[in-house]
């Protein structure tokens with residue numbers, strides 16, 4: 001009979017004969033390389049999301065002691081760490097070039113301020129003279145973050 005013979009040599013029979021996967025032994029050096037690259041990527045990711053990116057950028061002092069700095073909003077805040085003097089008014093100008101709705105708002109929880117940031121525009125927030133401290137700010141979803149450092 002022809003039919004049983006065809007079935008015996010068909011795909012089902014072959015699949016039964018071969019395992020679905022097999023272990024390919026790799027050299028120890030390659031295993032170590034994969035582990036090291038993985039750890040480096042984890043460290044980089046932690047630094048990217050949680051690290052302090054540099055010492056921050058200081059606001060410039062303009063006329064009548066008003067400090068000012070422009071922050072570019074593009075996937076994040078640049079600079080994300082702003083340094084300014086406490087006890088003096090400060091103007092933060094956010095220039096948004098990122099179309100993502102994620103960054104359409106910036107929130108300063110400590111000052112109870114929420115700022116809408118229109119696309120391709122600069123929106124300013126003026127803060128009164130404030131006590132020294134670390135004042136975080138973030139986008140509407142608390143995903144993009146920055147820090148205002150007054151000292």
Ligand SMILES: [Cu+2]
Pocket residue numbers: 101102103139140141142143144
């Ligand atoms: Cu967001």
